[in-house]
Amino acid sequence: MNAPHTSIRVWLEEKEEHLSPYATKSRLSKGRLWPEEPCSTRTVFQRDRDRVIHCKAFRRLKHKTQVFIAPLGDHYVTRLTHTLEVSQIARSIARGLNLNEDLTEAIALGHDLGHTPFGHTGEEVLNEISPSGFRHNEQSLRVVDFLEKGGKGLNLTGEVREGILKHSKSRVDIMGEGWETVDTLEGQICKIADIIAYINHDIDDALRADIIKESEIPRSTIHALGQSRSERINTVICDILDHSWAARGEGLTDGQIQPMIGMSPPVNEIMNTLRAFLFIRVYDSELVNREAEKAKKIVHLLYEYFMGHEKELPQEYALCGEPLVNRVVDHVAGMTDQYAIRTAADLGLS
Numbered sequence: 001m002n003a004p005h006t007s008i009r010v011w012l013e014e015k016e017e018h019l020s021p022y023a024t025k026s027r028l029s030k031g032r033l034w035p036e037e038p039c040s041t042r043t044v045f046q047r048d049r050d051r052v053i054h055c056k057a058f059r060r061l062k063h064k065t066q067v068f069i070a071p072l073g074d075h076y077v078t079r080l081t082h083t084l085e086v087s088q089i090a091r092s093i094a095r096g097l098n099l100n101e102d103l104t105e106a107i108a109l110g111h112d113l114g115h116t117p118f119g120h121t122g123e124e125v126l127n128e129i130s131p132s133g134f135r136h137n138e139q140s141l142r143v144v145d146f147l148e149k150g151g152k153g154l155n156l157t158g159e160v161r162e163g164i165l166k167h168s169k170s171r172v173d174i175m176g177e178g179w180e181t182v183d184t185l186e187g188q189i190c191k192i193a194d195i196i197a198y199i200n201h202d203i204d205d206a207l208r209a210d211i212i213k214e215s216e217i218p219r220s221t222i223h224a225l226g227q228s229r230s231e232r233i234n235t236v237i238c239d240i241l242d243h244s245w246a247a248r249g250e251g252l253t254d255g256q257i258q259p260m261i262g263m264s265p266p267v268n269e270i271m272n273t274l275r276a277f278l279f280i281r282v283y284d285s286e287l288v289n290r291e292a293e294k295a296k297k298i299v300h301l302l303y304e305y306f307m308g309h310e311k312e313l314p315q316e317y318a319l320c321g322e323p324l325v326n327r328v329v330d331h332v333a334g335m336t337d338q339y340a341i342r343t344a345a346d347l348g349l350s
Contacts, residue, residue, distance in 0.1 A: 008041045016043070020098040020249040022258060024184045030158030033145065044157050049106040051154045057113040057143045058083075063336035065119040067202055067288065076208065077201045079119075083112055085201060089233065090193035093261070094186060096241040098248045104186040107163030110156070111190060114139025116333045117340040118295035120283075125299040130329050137168035139333055147330060150316065163187030167194055171279070173272050175262055185247050188261035196236050199274050200229045206282045218277055224270045239267040298340055301349040302332050 013027045026043035039047050052058055061080035077085075087108035094104040115136045116122030126134035141164055145153045163182055167190055172178040174195055182188045206212045225232040246259035263271065282288065306313055306328045317327040335343065 009039060009043060012043050012046070016100065019100060020247060022185055022247050022249050023099040024103050024159055024186055025100070026102070032155045032157055033153070034155060036155065043102060045100065045102040045106050045160065048154070048156045048160045049102060049109060051156065052106060052110040052113070052144070055113070055144075055148045055154060057148060057334065058109070060334065060336050061112065061115070063338055064115055064117055065337050066198070067119055067205055067282065076205050079112055079115055082197055082201065083109060085197040086111065086190065086193045089196050089237065090186075090190045092237055093189045093193060093240055093244075096237070097185070097189075097244055097261075099189070100186050103159055103163075103184065104189055106156070106160045107167070107187055107190040108193060110144060110160060110164050111140060111167045111194065112136065113143045113164075114141070114333060116299070117335045117337045118292070118299065121292040121295045122299050122333070122340075125296050126303070126329055126333060129300060129303055131325060134329060134333070135168065136333075137165055139329075141165045142330070143334075147334070159184050159187070163190055167191050169195065174275065175268055176272070181260070185244075185259070185261055192240065192261060192263070195271065195275070196233060199271065199278060200232050202278055202282060203274075204229055206278070209287065211285050211287055212281050216281070218273055221270050221274045221277075224267070225274075236263065236267060236271065239263050243267075298344045298349070299332060302335075302340060302344055302347075303328060305347055305349060306331060 013025070016023065016025050016027070019025070024045075026045050029044050032044075038044070042050070058080075061083055062078055064079035066077040066079055066082050087105055090104045090108040091101050094101045116126060116134075116139075120136075123134060123136050141161060144156050144161065144164065148154050163184065163186065166180050166182045166187060169179070169191065174192070182191055203212075203217065207214060221232075225235045240261065240263055243264045244259060244261045247261065262268070307324065310324055310327075311318075313327055313331055317331045322330075332340070
């Protein structure tokens with residue numbers, strides 16, 4: 001009974017041989033943290049994707065903020081919808097370059113699993129008060145390596161884990177100095193797809209919140225990329241496909257430099273212009289900063305409370321044998337916006 005099933009995985013692995021020679025092949029994966037019997041019907045990267053989708057941290061993303069804290073409107077982007085948009089954009093690029101779409105999807109779906117409540121505001125607070133600091137990409141890796149499945153983790157492949165860890169960009173320019181390169185082209189795709197997604201949906205959310213007006217968006221960016229979100233995304237994806245065409249591996253000879261995923265200089269400059277505009281007019285705006293102050297207070301109070309009331313930590317954080325500060329950070333970072341607000345209110349902290 002097992003042979004026909006096993007042949008399905010083998011058939012899928014054989015199909016990957018038709019991908020670009022620069023694509024990451026599942027049968028050549030670096031492997032997992034600890035060995036497992038292979039799945040009979042899925043490649044290792046397909047299995048990673050499924051593990052991410054079915055984990056608890058992935059479900060919580062639907063109630064975590066992207067930019068606007070606990071928004072009342074139904075159409076504001078959440079961390080989950082952002083993740084799905086990143087996955088769609090990344091898969092489109094991977095497909096166009098004949099790279100491994102399954103690996104790309106697994107990285108994209110898992111990249112923000114460790115994000116805090118209240119978006120980057122929560123991340124900043126935990127980074128300030130935690131002795132070892134806090135970065136959401138490192139926490140995402142901790143989620144998949146350790147926190148999920150009662151301390152067992154998801155045991156993902158090395159390629160997915162590396163893509164998750166290195167997706168973060170801080171405020172460095174896109175493809176500029178300090179831009180950390182991911183080893184796989186699929187991981188590089190996800191890093192850029194993350195930026196494409198958030199720049200475009202954050203513009204829409206800022207318009208929805210009346211923080212900016214369409215007339216204020218730099219005209220040079222509209223002229224170069226398009227007026228609507230779909231036009232802008234399509235323009236950038238097409239530019240990446242053209243600029244990264246060598247990643248397909250067609251017509252390359254031995255000894256040529258391995259290609260990288262990137263944009264043409266003009267489009268890269270335009271994207272950096274849009275990103276800078278968002279930082280000035282949206283991320284650092286009075287409305288966002290006003291809401292951020294409330295969120296900072298909640299995260300700080302929750303951290304201090306649980307540091308002084310260890311026995312009130314949920315059981316899953318009480319039994320993992322980690323230092324108290326790690327368990328408190330894990331608990332607070334894992335909260336959704338509404339759960340953090342509700343917990344603070346129930347404890348009389350807000």
